Structure formats: structure tokens, C-alpha cells
Amino acid sequence: MAGDNNTDIEPVRLTPEQQARLRRRNIVVALSLAALVGLFFAMTLVRLGGNVASRSY
């Protein structure tokens, strides 16, 4: 049965080198996303500029 077969599937085993590459790629993706968040934050400050500091109530 299909269900029985699934229990026999052997998980993918990575070599240490493959694990290292996967880790490096994951770190780059994480850093890229963090940089994107930082960019949006910085650009928000740029666009707001002095308008917030000098706003009148």
C-alpha cells in the first residue's frame, strides 16, 4: 500500500559539505531579508525627512 511505502522512505542524508553549503545559502537569504527590512526602514526615514520633526500641532 502507498501508506506502507511511505514509512520505508529513507530521509535525505546530507554530506558535511552539502550541509555547509545549505547553511551558507540560508545565511545569505536571511541577511538579504534583513537588509531589505533595513532598507525599507531607512527609506521611510528619508521620505519622512524633517517633516515629522518640524510638524506643527
Added chain:
Amino acid sequence: MSDITYTQPDGGPNRASVSAPGYMEADIADYLALLKPRVMSLVVFTGLVGMVIAPGSIHPLTAITALLCIAIGAGASGALNMWWDADIDAVMDRTAKRPIPRGVVSAQSAAAFGGTLSAASIFVMMALVGYVPAALLAFTIIFYVLIYTMWLKRATSQNIVIGGLAGALPPAIGWASVTGTLAIEPLVLVAIIFFWTPPHFWALALVRNEDYARAGVPMLPVVAGPDATRTQILLYSLLLVPLAMSPVALGFGGILYAVSSVGLGAGFLWCAVQVYRHRTADMADSSAMRLFGFSIFYLFALFASLLIERIVGLAPFASWI
């Protein structure tokens, strides 16, 4: 993902393999190679020049963001091109070492990578820089991937002539990032790159003729023959050189640009004439490769002279006369 191979422990008839190369082997450098970094550098440089010659001002962070989007968008186009053309790349000596034919990145991964970065670059450009540069960037990516890669490249010998528009647009994107609109100046720069592209690529195609023929790509030397290609190279060069001098007449090229465009233009024409004259054996290949190499220097130097003029504050030539 289809990258992972599932294997029954007994290796019997239930063995189910959905293997595709890549997933575990690819390193960061392989993904960077998908972005065609050398092409990207020329694209970013011409985009920067379009930005610098534009009137008005732009916040440095906005400028960096725009250039980043141009770079990522261009790189993403390259990745999508490698995904679609993996079959061609595999049989050509020049491209057989690319990540997909080498088997370290799967075609699906390249497509996902390119698609994600394309969408991200357009979105960030739209959100942080402006709608017009974002629309131009989207047009550039779509034109390169859909019109050039998926259609023209395998359909006509005019593939790189028409498709060259995609590579020519970055100065317009750079200009629009500052002004939010277009004008004659960036369009002249676009035209210069547009007319530069055919002699640049055909010079390489002359040397790689057998490669393209084996891959079934209808480049001009394959379809019309090397002699007709040499004539076309010379004709496009004769159009390009005076066109490259037009920024002086239009008033946004200064004395440095005037001298550069004349000197570099003379060099370009000399190389093109050499290609036209040398039609046999090693001389033909060396002349074509000399033109290919010089054409890269030509475009960099031409745009660099515009950039230098703006940085050091040289007035446009028109105000001198």
C-alpha cells in the same frame, strides 16, 4: 521539491526517483553566476550615468536603491535566461560551464530564483523610487525574458538587434529615477547602446559561429554567413559612431565627451574595418575578438567620460561655443 531523490531502502521496484541536479550542490557562487555579474556591471554603470546626467537631485539612498533594483532586475533576467536556454547553454562551449548545464543548480531553482528577484526588484523600485522607473524596469525584464529569450533568440537572425533594447534601457531607468519622467537625453543614450549591441555581439558570433550553429541559434553569421555579418557590423558601426557624438550637439556632452567620442569612435571604426577586411583563418578571429573587446571598453569609456564631466563639473560643450 523535485530536487530531492527519494529512494526505497531495498532499491527494488518501488524505487521512486524524482531527481534533478542542484539542490544540495549549489553554493552561493553558483547563484551569483546565474546573475551574469559582468553584464550586470555594465548595466549598472550605464544606469548610473543616466542618473548622474539627469537634472534635479536625488537622495543618495534612493539612488543606491534604484541602482540596486537595476542590478537585481538585470541579474534576475539573466537567471531566467539561463533557465530557459539551459538546452542551448549545454551544447555551447562558451556557456557549458554555467551552473545549470554543469548540474549544480536545477532549472527549476534558477527559474524560482530569477522570478523572485524580478518581482522583488520591480516592487522595491515601485515602492521606494517611483512608478516610472519601476514600469521601465518591468518592461526591460519582460522584454528580455519573453520577447528576446523565449521568442526572438530562436526565431530570427535579428534576435540581438531587437532584443538589444532590453540591455539599452538602463540609462532611461536611471534618468527616470531622478526626474520621474523621460527626455531626449536618456533616449539618446539608449539609442547609443542599442546601435552598439549588434556589432558587439556579432563580433563574438563570428568567432563562435560553430557553437551557435551546433546549438541551432539563428545568429546572423549562421543564417546569412560571415561575410554578410562583417558588412552589417561595418554598417552598424558607421551609424553608431556619429550617433555617439550627438550628446555634444544636444548640449549634454562636454569637451571631454567630445574628444572621447571622436577618439573612441575612430578606434571602433578601425576595428570594424579590420573585421571587414580580414576574412580568413586566424586573422579573421583575432580581428573579431579585438572588436569584441574594444566594444566593451568603448561603451565603458564613452559613458565614463559623461560621468567624469559631471563629477568634476565640466560644462557641456554647447556652452563653450
